[in-house]
Amino acid sequence: MKHLGFRAHDLGTFDSATQLASAIATYGPSIPIQLAIRKVLRDAPMSSSYTEAFIKNLHDELAAKGASVAVFGCYINPVHPDKAIRDEQLSSFEQHLKFANLLGCPLVGTETGSLNADCSFHPDTAEPKVLDVLYRSIERLVEAAVKYDAIVGVEAVSKQHTISTIERMAALVEKFDTPHLKVIYDPINLVPWTGLAEQDGSSRGKPSIEAQRTFVNAALDAFGPRIAALHVKDYRLDSNGYKIGDLPFGEGVFDWKDLFSELRKRSIEVPALLENANPATLADTLSLLSTY
Template identity: 30%
Template sequence: MYNLVIRGHDLTNVTTPEQLAQETQKVGIHNLQFAMGASFPQMDSSASALNPGMGTYFKNLFAKHEIQIALLSCYSNLIHPDPQAREEILHKFETYLRYASFFGASMVASETGSVIPNLGYTEDNFSDEVFADLVQVIQRLVKAGEEYKTLVGIEAGLNHPLYSIERTKQLVEAIDSDYLGIILDPTNLITVDNYGSMVEMVEEAFAQYGSKICAIHLKDFIISDGKVKPIALGQGLIDYPAILKIVQKYKPYCYIVLEQTQDQNIITANELIAKI
C-alpha cells in the first residue's frame, strides 16, 4: 500500500526519454518525480519551451511502460533576492503549473529557497520578514495552481524560511487553499542533535497539518564529521518502517519519493519496503 516514486535523474546512465522509461520499468517503479533539466540537461526545459505537445509526449511515452509522472519538479529559489531573477523563476513555476496536466502530473514541486542567491546558509532566512515575503510568493503560486487545477508542492528544509514543523504549520494557516500541498522530507529537518526524534517529528507533522501532506521524501542518512549526510535507503539510520507505518495510518497510497537512492540501490530499496 505504498506508492513508491523515484527521481528520474537517480537513474544515472540514462540519456534519452525512451531509456528513462525503460530503465524505470526495469527497476520495478511506476511513478516518477520528473525534473527535465536534471534528467536531460541538453533539453530546453525553460518556461518558453514548455507546451502541450511536450507534456503529452512524455505522458504517452511513460504510459507505454506503465509509468506516470507523479510530481513535476521545478526546484528553484522562490525567494531569490533579485527582483528580475525572482520574477523569471516564479513565471517558470507558473508555466509548469499550467502545463502539468499535459504531463499527467498532479503537482509541481519545489523547496522555498534562500535570501542568498546561491542557496547558501544564512540565519537571515529565519526572520519573520522573510517568512512574510515567502507567504506572498506561495500565495501567488497557489493562485496559479487554483487556476490550472494543479497542486503546489512545497518542501521544507533547515536552511530555508520553511525550516521546521511549526513554521510549516504557519504557512498552512496563512494560505487557505486546497491547492497548497506540503512535501514532507523528515531528513531535511533533522540535525546531529535531534535525529533520534525523527519518527516523533513525522507524527507531529501529520498531527499539525496532515491533510496538506501530498508526498513524502524518504532519504536515509548517516552522521559523519558532525553532519547529517544522505545515503541510499537501507544503508543508514532512518527508521523507515516506522515512518512508513505512520504514512500508512494517515495517508494510504501517498507518494513515497526515494532520494539519494540510485540505480541498483532502487531495486534494493523497493525490496526492503515490500517486506514491511
C-alpha cells in the same frame, strides 16, 4: 499497497523520453517518479518553450511503459535576493503549473529557498521580512495553480531554508488553506542539524524510537492531511555532531519501517520517492521498502 518510486534523474540523463521510460520500466510495471525535465533529458527545452506537443509526448512515452509522474519538479528559490531573478524563477514555476495536468501530474514541487542565491544557509533567512517575501511568492503561485487547476507542492529544509521547521510548515498550510497547496514531506530534511532531541534534551547518534516518534508525530499532527508525496532518504551525525542529510535509504539511522507504520495508522497513502538512489541497488531497495 505502497506507491514506491524514485527521482528520475537519479538514473542519469537520457537522449529521449523513450529511453527514459525504458530505463524506469526495468524497476517495475508501475513506477511513480519525480521528474525534473532538464535534469533528466538532454537538450530539453527551457520551461518558457514548453509546448503541449512536447509535454504530451513525454506523458505518453512514460505511460506506455507504466511510469507516471508523482511530482513535477521545479525547484526554485522563491526568496531569491535579486527580484528580477526571483520573478523569472516564479514564471518558470507557473509554466510548470500550466502544463502539469497534461503531464498527468497536478503537483509541482519546490523548496522554499534562502537569502543566498544558491539556497545555502544564510543567517538572515529566518527573518520575518524573508518569510513575508516567501508568502508573497507562494500567493502568486497558488493563484496560478487555481487558474490551471494544479497544486503547489512545498518542501521544508531545516535551518537552511525559509520553511525550516514543523511549526513554520504548519503556519504556511494554515495561511494557504486551499487544496491547491500541499506538502512534500521529507522527514530527513526536517531533522535538526544536531539530530533529534531525546526526552532530556540530549541528542544521540542513533535516536531512540521515542525521539523519532515524537518528531514524526509532531509533523503528521501539524500537516499530515496536506501531505501529497513523501521523500525517502537517510541521515546520520558526523564526528562533530552535525547532520549528514543526503544519504541513500538504509545508510543512516532513521527508522523508516516505523514511519511507514505510522502513515498506515493515519491512512496517509501517497507516493514515496527515493532520493539519491543507486541504480545498481535500486531494485533491492524498492523490494525491501515494499515489506515495510
